[in-house]
Amino acid sequence: MWLGVLLSLAFLASVGTAQERSKERCPYCREDPALMAAAGVVSHRGGTIADRTGEELAAKLPASRWLFLETAHLRWASALGDSAVDARDRERIEAELARLRTALPDVPSKPRKLDPWLRLHLQAMKGEEFYARFQALLRVKDADFPAERRLDRPYMGAGPYLGEKDKFEVVLHVSRENHRRFTESFSGVAVNDSFRWHFPGLHKLLVSVPVEDADLKDDRGLWPHVAHNLSHAFLCAYKHFSYDPPVWLDEGLAQALEKEFDPQSRTTEGEEGSLRDTKAPADFAAAATKLVATDKAPRLSVLMNAKDYSELGTDGAVAVWSITRFLLDAHGEKYARFLAGVKGQLDANGMPSGEDLPNLQRALLRELWGWSPLELDDAWRSWVRAGGHAPKK
Numbered sequence: 001m002w003l004g005v006l007l008s009l010a011f012l013a014s015v016g017t018a019q020e021r022s023k024e025r026c027p028y029c030r031e032d033p034a035l036m037a038a039a040g041v042v043s044h045r046g047g048t049i050a051d052r053t054g055e056e057l058a059a060k061l062p063a064s065r066w067l068f069l070e071t072a073h074l075r076w077a078s079a080l081g082d083s084a085v086d087a088r089d090r091e092r093i094e095a096e097l098a099r100l101r102t103a104l105p106d107v108p109s110k111p112r113k114l115d116p117w118l119r120l121h122l123q124a125m126k127g128e129e130f131y132a133r134f135q136a137l138l139r140v141k142d143a144d145f146p147a148e149r150r151l152d153r154p155y156m157g158a159g160p161y162l163g164e165k166d167k168f169e170v171v172l173h174v175s176r177e178n179h180r181r182f183t184e185s186f187s188g189v190a191v192n193d194s195f196r197w198h199f200p201g202l203h204k205l206l207v208s209v210p211v212e213d214a215d216l217k218d219d220r221g222l223w224p225h226v227a228h229n230l231s232h233a234f235l236c237a238y239k240h241f242s243y244d245p246p247v248w249l250d251e252g253l254a255q256a257l258e259k260e261f262d263p264q265s266r267t268t269e270g271e272e273g274s275l276r277d278t279k280a281p282a283d284f285a286a287a288a289t290k291l292v293a294t295d296k297a298p299r300l301s302v303l304m305n306a307k308d309y310s311e312l313g314t315d316g317a318v319a320v321w322s323i324t325r326f327l328l329d330a331h332g333e334k335y336a337r338f339l340a341g342v343k344g345q346l347d348a349n350g351m352p353s354g355e356d357l358p359n360l361q362r363a364l365l366r367e368l369w370g371w372s373p374l375e376l377d378d379a380w381r382s383w384v385r386a387g388g389h390a391p392k393k
C-alpha cells in the first residue's frame with residue numbers, strides 16, 4: 001500500500017513538472033511575434049501532428065518534454081534533450097548558430113551543449129533551407145502550386161505543399177518504444193526504424209525518427225538522416241503522392257542530398273522504414289569511380305525496374321547515387337523536367353497514374369535528351385571518367 005501511495009505521488013509530481021515545463025517559453029524567440037517572424041516560426045504550439053493534436057501526442061508518448069515548432073512548410077515535434085557539441089562538429093554547428101542568430105540575437109555563439117529549444121530551432125531552420133534546396137532542384141516555387149487542383153492549368157497536384165494539401169511533419173522521438181507506439185497508432189504496424197507515411201484523407205506526409213541509436217543521437221548524424229527522409233517525402237509529395245516514384249530515382253536523390261550534408265552518412269531502407277547502414281562503402285565517390293573503371297556498374301535499364309530498395313544492392317545504390325549526381329550537376333534543368341514528367345503522369349481521364357513507369361522514363365529520356373537508357377549510361381560513365389566525382393577545387 002505504501003508503495004502504491006508513493007508511486008502515485010511520484011507520478012503526480014512528474015505530471016506537475018511536465019505541465020510546468022510545457023508552459024515554459026522558448027528562450028530564443030520568446031514567442032515574440034517579431035522574433036518569430038524573423039526566424040520563420042509560425043507557431044511554437046502543438047497544433048496538429050499526424051492525426052491528432054500535439055497535446056494528445058505528448059500525453060500518449062512519455063518524454064520529459066515535447067516541443068513543437070511550425071514553419072512555412074514544415075511542422076516539428078521533438079522530444080529530444082540536450083546534445084553536447086562534438087569537437088569534430090563545432091565548426092558546422094557554429095556556422096548554423098550564426099545563421100540562426102541573424103534572426104534571434106539571443107542564440108549563443110560558442111555553446112558547449114545545445115538545449116532542446118536550440119536543437120529544435122536549428123532543425124526547423126535547416127528544414128526550411130532544405131525545402132528551398134528541393135524546390136530549386138525541381139525548378140519550382142510556392143506560387144506554382146495552387147491550393148486546389150486547377151483543370152485550366154498544367155497538373156501540379158492537389159495542394160500548395162509541392163502538391164499536397166498540408167505541411168510536412170517530422171516527429172523526433174527520444175526512444176524507439178515511443179516511435180513504435182506512435183507508428184502503430186496510425187499505420188497499424190509498430191515500426192523499428194525511421195518511417196514515412198502519407199495520410200490519404202489529410203494529404204500530408206510525415207517522417208517519424210527514433211533518435212535512440214548512437215549514430216543519430218547527436219545532431220551531426222541526425223540531420224543528414226532527416227534530410228534523406230525528407231527528400232523521399234518531398235519527392236513523393238511532388239504533384240501529389242498518388243503512386244510510388246521509381247525506386248532508383250527516389251533513392252538516388254535521397255542519397256545525393258543526404259551526402260551533400262555529410263559524404264559519410266548513409267541511410268539504407270529496410271523492409272519497414274530506414275536504418276543506417278554500416279556495410280556500405282564509406283566513400284561513394286571512390287566506389288562509383290571504381291565501378292565505372294572496372295566496367296562493373298549496373299545498367300540503368302536494370303536499375304529502372306527495381307521494385308524495392310534491396311533490389312538495388314550495394315553496387316546499385318552507389319550507381320543510382322552517382323547517376324543522380326551526374327544529372328543534378330551536369331543536367332540540372334532537364335533533370336527537373338524529368339522528375340516533373342515522372343511524378344505527374346495522368347491517364348486518359350486526367351487522373352494521376354503510375355502505369356508503366358519504365359516506359360514513361362524511356363519516353364522522357366528520349367524526349368529531353370534523345371537518350372536511350374544505354375546512352376544515358378554512356379554519358380554518365382564518360383562524366384565519371386572525366387572526373388565527375390573528383391573533389392571540387
Ligand SMILES: [Zn+2]
Binds near residue numbers: 028029031044
Ligand atoms: Zn523559439
Ligand SMILES: [Zn+2]
Binds near residue numbers: 255267
Ligand atoms: Zn532512402
